[in-house]
Amino acid sequence: MKIGKGIDKAIKLLDANKVVGLPTETVYGLAANAFEDEAVLKIFEVKNRPSFNPLIIHTDSLEKVKGFVKELPLKAQLLGRAFWPGPMTLLLPKSNKVGDLVTSGSSLVAVRIPNHPIALDLLSRLEYPLAAPSANKFGSISPTVPEAVEQQLGAGVEYILDGGLCNVGIESTIIGFNDDGSAVIYRTGGLSLEDIEEVIGKVTINEKSHEKPLTSGMLKSHYSPTTPFYVGSIDEMLIRFSGKKIGVLSFCKDYTKQSAANFILSPKHDLHEVAKNLFNFMRLIDEVDLDVILAEFVPNEGLGRGVNDRLQRADHKNK
Numbered sequence: 001m002k003i004g005k006g007i008d009k010a011i012k013l014l015d016a017n018k019v020v021g022l023p024t025e026t027v028y029g030l031a032a033n034a035f036e037d038e039a040v041l042k043i044f045e046v047k048n049r050p051s052f053n054p055l056i057i058h059t060d061s062l063e064k065v066k067g068f069v070k071e072l073p074l075k076a077q078l079l080g081r082a083f084w085p086g087p088m089t090l091l092l093p094k095s096n097k098v099g100d101l102v103t104s105g106s107s108l109v110a111v112r113i114p115n116h117p118i119a120l121d122l123l124s125r126l127e128y129p130l131a132a133p134s135a136n137k138f139g140s141i142s143p144t145v146p147e148a149v150e151q152q153l154g155a156g157v158e159y160i161l162d163g164g165l166c167n168v169g170i171e172s173t174i175i176g177f178n179d180d181g182s183a184v185i186y187r188t189g190g191l192s193l194e195d196i197e198e199v200i201g202k203v204t205i206n207e208k209s210h211e212k213p214l215t216s217g218m219l220k221s222h223y224s225p226t227t228p229f230y231v232g233s234i235d236e237m238l239i240r241f242s243g244k245k246i247g248v249l250s251f252c253k254d255y256t257k258q259s260a261a262n263f264i265l266s267p268k269h270d271l272h273e274v275a276k277n278l279f280n281f282m283r284l285i286d287e288v289d290l291d292v293i294l295a296e297f298v299p300n301e302g303l304g305r306g307v308n309d310r311l312q313r314a315d316h317k318n319k
């Protein structure tokens, strides 16, 4: 069985520098020993990922994080204490323990303590941290169920730890720090701006610069389904595409009568539920035989910011 709950089996594979599918509360990761170049190289290979796109290092305690970084600025300490384990990644100056391959040559390392019992159990039993990007092929939707990891990576991954459907459902929020100590969000995600500002005060969002190492065209279609996917006013687009076989990915309204397939992200308007369902519903609706998928933005607050960012990137108009 490729999908299972065997933590000992996962440890054996990881000790042998192999890659393993890792459940976290955000999305599934493709994990390997972050301290072994041979293992890290395997991640880039299996994922089809350009080696200039650095990886996040995962561990299970703030004490261990301290070993991977040169310094832990005050705001990073406050954030770590408030939100780890959780859907937050911090960009910090790396210590000598962290190699150049995993950071793609950058002097900063991305670190995260994931909030998932299986991930935490595994990490606490390892002598090394795990490098793990989302377990999708480069350019596809991130997996939030183990079956989606298998679908995406097939023979590339020997074993996937089964942690069920990810609770948060979109990737972690990435936060870095300016020289003056102020914090910047480089990727919106599973931890909301409002929650962050409650702990450290005003924060700016700068999603452009986090994509700097890549040409923008490469990342624009990052989360795209294969069926043409349009985001906008569903009612207007239903008229524009009438006569086509239409799928609808709606926020809370029911479109079963007006479409061939309708997935409703959260009938009760709950943005946590929207985030949790987003990638799984994008994957499932993409499996239906459709001409076009219509989706709409959700309120741009809380987790809605991260959700809207993923919808924007999936929009066919941006290809």
Ligand code: TXA
Residues within 6 Å of the ligand: 024, 026, 027, 028, 029, 030, 053, 054, 055, 056, 089, 091, 103, 106, 108, 109, 110, 112, 114, 132, 133, 134, 135, 170, 171, 172, 173, 174, 210
């Ligand atoms: O929720 C998540 O963050 C998931 C789970 C598995 O932890 N991981 C994830 O990894 O989304 P990935 O590789 O798909 O996205 C990580 C992002 C990349 O866009 C990468 O460019 C950025 O983090 N990143 C990683 N290390 C960095 C560094 N040293 N400097 C700047 N950006 C970095």
Ligand code: MG
Residues within 6 Å of the ligand: 133, 134, 142
């Ligand atoms: Mg990714």
